Amino acid sequence: MNTHPDIWLKRISTLFAIFERVATMPVEMLEKLERTLPESSQKRLQELHDKAINGPKDPFGMDFGSIRSALAVTSFFYTYYFRCKTSGLENVPPGPIILAANHAGQLPIDAVMVNTALFLEADPPMLCRSMMDKLVPTLPVISNWYNRLGVVLGTPDNAKRLLDDGQKLLTFPEGVTGIQKPISKAYELQKFGLGFIRLALKNQTPVIPVAIVGSEEQYPTLYNVRRGTHLLNVPSLPVWLQMPIPFLGLLPLPVRYYIHFGEPLTFKGDPDDDDEVINEMAVEVKNKIDAEINRLREQRKGIFK
């Protein structure tokens, strides 16, 4: 048996190259998926494709080709699976802006739906950038995907650079506490972090409160297991309602999403001011989101309608 290290390396490499290929969706499947979308969505995706070929390269590594593939999939989910209803897009101006939204549902599908809404419904189509936790760059494949999809590490410098470049920034001031909360605390907004307000003050950027209804029920979480999860390097492991159903239990429930973009709020003050002062501004954003969530919940006739 030939045990030359080169042979083994080649075998390992081939094996992982196959995994990587399987993990990325074949182009033909994406094309089929795209054809099922409304004509206007197909046109927007084609424009993005042209930008991928001719447009400038993004310094953060965002790849328009990958974005197009991802948006083809997310547009399908946006249109047919979650049947999103979006309003208030006239409040989103061109240029740099901070979008502050409520966060829920274990997986950041809410972030994906907000991005897809801006791409499919805004005129002209908009792309906004999301930020990730510092755990993500340590994860193989996922870190690479996130990078190509334009998600950047959540540091003040990165956020400032994106806003300076005229990009839109999607933030979830509730953070991990918001996304992990159980169904018993649905639509109870958690304490807002203050970083997004300090950033808005520093860059003189308006903040748009974004209310999302539907995300809380996609994975109705009954319990969060926290014991021993440090071994997996995650804060907790959720147990959700549909989990016992084989395979299908991994999918989110096909709830209807309601997304509303509120009017821009402009804050003035010292970005390095005391937490109490900054917190007042954060609470103002929180109250706006809360009020809009309540309005949307009253409007909907059921979680699937």
Place this chain on the structure above:
Amino acid sequence: MIALAQKKDAAQKSVAICGAAGQFGNVLVRTLHRTHDVIAVDSRAFDNCPADVRHHQAELTRRSTKNLFRKGIFDTVIHVGANTTSERRGPTKFSRAVENYARLLEYCDAYDVRKLILISSANLYGARAENSQFLEEKEPLLSPDLSSLREIDMMTQSFFWKRPDIETVIFRPVHITGTSNGVLCRYLRHSRVPTLFGFNPMIQLVHEQDLVSAVTLALQQKSRGIYNLAGPEAIPLKEIIRALKKETVEIPHPLARPVLRHLNKLGKLDIHPTYIDHIRYICMVNDKRAREELGYTNAYSLKQTIEAIDLWS
């Protein structure tokens, strides 16, 4: 004629290039000797030294080198010899590099040197998961390797305060391509390049001639401070490998360190296992300061900068 006239103007005093016999030192000497009187200082042999350049072949710690400085003939000192991976060279090399540099700072302090330029490295910031996309000059130097260069960089930063009248400049360039034999270039010159499965960090490259032009700009101006230097736009690592028409060998990251150590021992790979973080995480810099204050621009495109990796052979 213009070049000769410039040379005449600067002829009263010389430029000392320490580490001139190295790959980048060589390139720098070959450019600067057209406009300045250059004295190459390096204990190594300098075979293709230009005819009008004097090669002082001695360690910086030697009496003869001190005497050279004592004559007060140097207007500017450029140090390029420190950009090596200390772990590859061992602790003796580390202490010698630092000791040599400490002596050089003593000479600059004592013998009326007007300008000191250090070619450091942006790799000193360290490739880390927590890194912002574009690191500025104020960021701490957190790289676990390159200990000698880090020490030298820190000593130069102290020198800013000790001798504020000396125009001290630190350049922290990203990976240099061209005839330079930097660690990333050595890594990318393998026919099959080992990469980490699922990781594809953005990489910044700078062509050695662009770095030379930045040094020239620093020589011409009354500049002082630390300058990050990057070339054209950043590009994912695996795209560079693809552009060089090389094959990748995907290694899962938990196995990477033992595999690379093994290949290193077998002589199959010229890259130290401590370098793994650079092919896993980003270490990118913001060179806005150099572009705004020095007027630096990269003349080489991304394609030319990548193609320069294979120039070395």
